[in-house]
Amino acid sequence: MQSTNPFKDLPHYLRVFQSYLGSRMYLAFALTLFAGLAEGFGILMLLPLLRGVEAGGGDAGEPATGVAKVMEDMLGVFGWADSTIAVLLVITVAFLLKGALLFGAKGYIAYLRGQLLRELKGELFDCYARMRYRYYVERDTGHFTNVINQQTNLALQAFQTLTQFFTQFISTLVYIALAFVVAWRFGLMALAFGIGLMWLFRRLNHYVRDLSRRKAQENSHLAKLLIQFLHAFKYLTATGQAKPLRGRVTQSVGRLTGYEMRSGIAQAFTEAAREPIAVVAIMLIVIIQLVFTQQPLAPIMVSILLFYRGMNATLSMQGTWQQTLNQIGSLEMVRDEFADQAEHREPDGQRPAPDLAEGITLDRVSFAYDDSLGAVIEDVSVSIPVRTSVALVGESGAGKSTLVDLMTLMLKPQSGEVRVDGIPGSEIELATWRKQIGYVSQETVVFDDTIANNICMWRGDPQRDEALMERIREAARRAHIAHHIETLPAGYQTVVGDRGVRLSGGQRQRLFIARELFRRPNLLILDEATSALDTDSERHIQESIDALKGEITVVIIAHRLSTIRNVDHVYVFDRGRLVEDGAYEALRDDGESRFGRLVAAQAL
Ligand SMILES: Nc1ncnc2c1ncn2[C@@H]1O[C@H](COP(=O)(O)OP(=O)(O)OP(=O)(O)O)[C@@H](O)[C@H]1O
Structure with a gap:
């Protein structure tokens, strides 16, 4: 023109x-x-x-x-x-x-x-x-x-x-x-x-x-x-x-x-x-x-x-x-x-995702952000049966977060396939899958609103609905933040975020965890979720997550390897490739394994 x-x-x-x-x-x-x-x-x-x-x-x-x-x-x-x-x-x-x-x-x-x-x-x-x-x-x-x-x-x-x-x-x-x-x-x-x-x-x-x-x-x-x-x-x-x-x-x-x-x-x-x-x-x-x-x-x-x-x-x-x-x-x-x-609209599938009943499979998946920079994930196959917990381990830049983005279908693999209960990711109606996912990352998300609304994400009015309020309190207890909220003058109605009470890094992270626990997801992803917490809080939250064992599927990314001691299966990555996998103890006790060396290094 x-x-x-x-x-x-x-x-x-x-x-x-x-x-x-x-x-x-x-x-x-x-x-x-x-x-x-x-x-x-x-x-x-x-x-x-x-x-x-x-x-x-x-x-x-x-x-x-x-x-x-x-x-x-x-x-x-x-x-x-x-x-x-x-x-x-x-x-x-x-x-x-x-x-x-x-x-x-x-x-x-x-x-x-x-x-x-x-x-x-x-x-x-x-x-x-x-x-x-x-x-x-x-x-x-x-x-x-x-x-x-x-x-x-x-x-x-x-x-x-x-x-x-x-x-x-x-x-x-x-x-x-x-x-x-x-x-x-x-x-x-x-x-x-x-x-x-x-x-x-x-x-x-x-x-x-x-x-x-x-x-x-x-x-x-x-x-x-x-x-x-x-x-x-x-x-x-x-x-x-x-x-x-x-x-x-x-x-x-x-x-x-x-x-x-x-x-x-x-x-x-x-x-x-x-x-x-x-x-x-x-x-x-x-x-x-x-x-x-x-x-x-x-x-x-x-x-x-x-x-x-x-x-x-x-x-x-x-x-x-x-x-x-x-x-x-x-x-x-x-x-x-x-x-x-x-x-640039996200391509969406037609088939509603089933309520996770079998598990998530990554079948020979490769992914590159930019073709000229090379693959970030290379030929990775992982199978996560429903209601098990797995840990993704590897050095910084190994591709763990990218792998999680592939599971949530935020990213599409260049080759290979991600399947949810056997249904290829490309066919799945995204919203029906994503609402089953709970995701806690290092970048905590806190909205400028009350603590109660931050936990329930405006699903109803917590001040009028006592059952909803009880669910919020329960999630806060499990995320180990209830005691702190109760010391605030306005309790769960305290406004946090931009205009309200400031929360410490650890408190923000626990509030984030409370929100995801409130949602009762079928798949809970914890990407360095407890990294900002003191050892005591971390231990308590660990107990809450361990209590979910057998109830929901959990994928944990953690640098501090002590936090993944109780998972069912550990996957170890190096520069986009899966290099080892097995049970925590078996990998740790294998003197030759990379994982064993990583654990030993952290124990020092
Ligand atoms: N948006 C992006 N665009 C281009 N490259 C990216 C992007 N995000 C990540 N990468 C690259 O992909 C590789 C894997 O990154 P990823 O965040 O998945 O690793 P990670 O194992 O989760 O690392 P960390 O433990 O440090 O979080 C890195 O080399 C990174 O530079």
């Missing part, structure tokens, strides 16, 4: 909005058209009125011709041809009708704007919830936040100004058409003027659109920097390293300021130029009319009125088109985001 010809670009942008709102948006334009016609009718009624005034002034006047005759005949049908009061009333009613229709059009546009807001933000959120995990990892979160928060708002403004442009366009057409009917020379001049004006402003339009695209990109960049700053706030402040990041933020804000100022100046120019251009053009037209043609006064007056209205609408059109272009970068970004999301 490189052109800046409004008549070429307009249908495209209209179609973008149509794809969100449907054809009903054209109803607003139809109402505008009727409003324009009502106004035009009112203005044309000035013809008989002015002729009446002329006649009243002593001049008998010539018989009406053309449009004036049509209007007079129309009045004659009702017997109002000679009544000035009746003509004035007809004009008043026409303008009242125009007001009502315009109100209808603008009100409907406001309604559509609301619909669009819901559509854009709601749909985008759904898209984000369904995007492929790998795509999420590759993009920065600043981009997503910028698009869903800011760019959708700007796209909404683009909708507002585009509809304004279109309504002005319709009005211009009506005025020019009527000016043609009343005095074709005027019509022709108005048309030539409008086209000339659009041509003159086209470079400015191009410039404004370019600025808008840059603004949208820069906003994404700034959002990314701000999010990074807020995430790393403690580290950056404590180590006095906020300054370099601040420099980058200042540069980004500086660029944004430049774009904002330049597009503001372009807009100021368009607005300031409107009046002088209008006056000069009208003077020229009147002079041409007076010097070169001798027409009756009434058509000239009415034509000047129509011309003035038409020109104002044309100039406003230029202004609103420029404002639309000012936001068009955002509209394009939102449109491209939907296309991008459609492309």
Whole structure:
């Protein structure tokens, strides 16, 4: 889309909005058209009125011709041809009708704007919830936040100004058409003027659109920097390293300021130029009319009125088109985001996952994040029977977390197959599998809400539902955090997270574990889940997890090997390959085994 010809670009942008709102948006334009016609009718009624005034002034006047005759005949049908009061009333009613229709059009546009807001933000959120995990990892979160928060708002403004442009366009057409009917020379001049004006402003339009695209990109960049700053706030402040990041933020804000100022100046120019251009053009037209043609006064007056209205609408059109272009970068970004999301949507299967009854199998699975970097998991076969516990062991970077992501079907293997109860992962309806999974990682997830809601994840109202509250308490006890919660003044209603009470790293981790225990998953994955805990808490949680033995399937990743002593089976990995597996004791006591050496090293 490189052109800046409004008549070429307009249908495209209209179609973008149509794809969100449907054809009903054209109803607003139809109402505008009727409003324009009502106004035009009112203005044309000035013809008989002015002729009446002329006649009243002593001049008998010539018989009406053309449009004036049509209007007079129309009045004659009702017997109002000679009544000035009746003509004035007809004009008043026409303008009242125009007001009502315009109100209808603008009100409907406001309604559509609301619909669009819901559509854009709601749909985008759904898209984000369904995007492929790998795509999420590759993009920065600043981009997503910028698009869903800011760019959708700007796209909404683009909708507002585009509809304004279109309504002005319709009005211009009506005025020019009527000016043609009343005095074709005027019509022709108005048309030539409008086209000339659009041509003159086209470079400015191009410039404004370019600025808008840059603004949208820069906003994404700034959002990314701000999010990074807020995430790393403690580290950056404590180590006095906020300054370099601040420099980058200042540069980004500086660029944004430049774009904002330049597009503001372009807009100021368009607005300031409107009046002088209008006056000069009208003077020229009147002079041409007076010097070169001798027409009756009434058509000239009415034509000047129509011309003035038409020109104002044309100039406003230029202004609103420029404002639309000012936001068009955002509209394009939102449109491209939907296309991008459609492309990176997580492929979903059709078959609901059964309630884990047999187990999970990885059959000769290989996986690479990036083909050029080589496989991270290579030809791994693992079988985890239901209600057993297994540990994945290996040095940092061995591929343990990646293997777990393959089990949860967040990642798809390049070759081999992951099966749940014998059903290939690619056929499984993901949501039905994932709701059976509990997952505790090192990166604890705590929401800015009450402790109770953090545990039950808004499944009901814990303050009203005593059975639910009891389940929450039970999960907290098993995660060994109940005693701490009970010492807080508001207990389970204490707000934690961004705005509430701060929790220590270990407390956050226990809260996380409580949430997953509350869910009673069929598969519980613990990825370094107890690494932030003191030995005592770790031991207690270990007991809780051991108590789940035989009840659910547990997969544990742990560097501290003492925590996996009670698992049924240990898998040892090295650089993406499965190198050993067996029972804990057997592997540990095998003097030759890698696992034995790892345990011995940790015992020191
Ligand atoms: N998103 C990613 N993009 C590219 N490479 C990745 C990505 N995530 C992990 N890797 C690479 O894959 C390999 C395995 O990583 P993984 O996190 O699975 O190992 P791990 O055994 O869980 O390590 P740790 O014990 O340190 O958590 C590493 O070499 C890592 O650099």
